[in-house]
Amino acid sequence: MADVSATVLKNKFSEVVRLASREPLAITRHNRREFVILTAERYEEIQQSRLAPLQSLSADFDQMVAKMNTAPDRKARASFFKASAVKPSPALAKLKKQRAHAR
Secondary structure (H helix, E strand, C coil): CEEEEHHHHHHCHHHHHHHHCCCCEEEEECCEEEEEECCHHHHHHHHHHHHHHHHHHHHHHHHHHHHHCCHHHHHHHHHHHCCCCCCCCHHHHHHHHHHHHHC
16 A cells, blocks of 8 residues: 655645555555545445444344244243253253263
8 A cells, every 4th residue: 555645635636536546545644644545435345344244143143033933942941941950941951961962
């Protein structure tokens, strides 16, 4: 990424914009990068790449919630919360059995 001073940006704006249409440019003040100029298209690409993981997580969450709202899952949850310390729920017993077989 090329550097362009803020003074050059101010004095040669159209030339800097033309350069920025080809590649992002860092705008410097006192030899420190302060800003970046890039095309709107590239900015949108960056924004979309940041949002993609969040959208994927949101879709996964929605699928999990939908699965939790099925009749078998609701029944298992209800059974689980009706359990006592003396008599474990059938769902918990089934889970323990599955884990024991997995080992």
